[in-house]
Amino acid sequence: MTVILVFFFAHWFFSLFFHTFFLHRYASHQMYTTGRGWEHVFYFCTWFFQGSSYLIPRAYGVMHRMHHEYSDTEKDPHSPHFFKDVWGMMVETRKIYNGFVTEKHIPEPQFTREYLPRWDSLDRFGDHMITRLVFAVGYTLIYVFFAPHWLFFLLLPIHFLMGPVQGAIVNWCGHKYGYSNFDNGDHSKNTTPFGIFLMGELFQNNHHKYKNSPNFAKRWFEVDITYPVMRLLHGMRIIRLKPVQLKA
Incomplete structure (x- = not known):
């Protein structure tokens, strides 16, 4: 059981870290700069730790910029206020994301003016x-060898869809439940x-109040x-945080 729990939480937190650190705070918002070598390291780690649910940074970045511009309106790619349930929101989000991946859907110029990391061969x-299936088989084998009970296999779908699951939690809960420190003109919540x-x-x-701030916590009891x-x-001079441009 220990192996399974360590594997699950390691996958959860490493996948999540590179989601928020690279996809969100770098690809989407350019909160820091870094050298091309380190960018490739972070890019590779994002792929490796997201595994079967890998999200291409340039497509994610464009979609997330749209989310901020059109937050909780009909043009928001994943506002929970236009869907009956989280599954419907995930399906529509995936459809929009796939359009940017294949470049069949050309984003508005305002969403591509700022730098978007791109590594076509890795993408x-x-x-x-086949790559996604290899990861899925690897996750399954770990459970085959180490799971002490068949109930643990119920965790496998989370491994298979780790990135979308985390994104769905954030986009659904973060715009429906909780408290507000600021009036942003949308439904964003802490x-x-x-x-x-x-x-x-x-x-x-x-975050929707200060979208360029690398620290998402704003009150003394909040921890990012x-x-x-x-x-x-x-x-360590691996990245260089940009001066924060606070939204008025």
């Missing part, structure tokens, strides 16, 4: 169905003051555990 490999299990991502109300890691990487 072709990581997004291939779902919990702790934010540990989503590494700061559930401070949606704070990704931000201290970013400060450490900044101190």
Whole structure:
């Protein structure tokens, strides 16, 4: 059981870290700069830890920029206020995302003016169905060898869809449940003051107020555990945090 729990939480937190650190705070918002070598390291780690649910950074970045521009309106790619349930929201989000991946859907110029990281060879490999299936088989084998009871196999779908599951929790809960520090003209909420299990991502109300701030926590009792890691990487000169441009 220990092996399964360690594997599950390691996959959850490493996948989530590179989701929030690279896909969200870098690809979408450019909260920091880094050298091309380190960008490739972070890019590779995002693919590796997301595995079977890998999200291509350039497509994610465009979609997330749309989310901020059109937050909780009909043009928002994943506002929970236009869907009956989270599954319907996930299906529509995937449809929009796939349009950007295949480039059949050309985004408005305002969403591509700012830098979007791109590594086409890795994206072709990581997004291939065979690559995703290899990851899925690997996850399954770990459970075959180490799960003490068949009930643990119920965790496998979360491994298979780790990135979308985490994104669905953030986008559904972060715009429906919790409290607000700011009036942003949308339905964004801070779902919990702790934010540990989503590494700061559930401070949606704070983030929509100050979308360029790398620290999603704004009150003394709020904890964004990704931000201290970013400060450490900044101190090590691996990344350079940009001066925060606070939204008026």
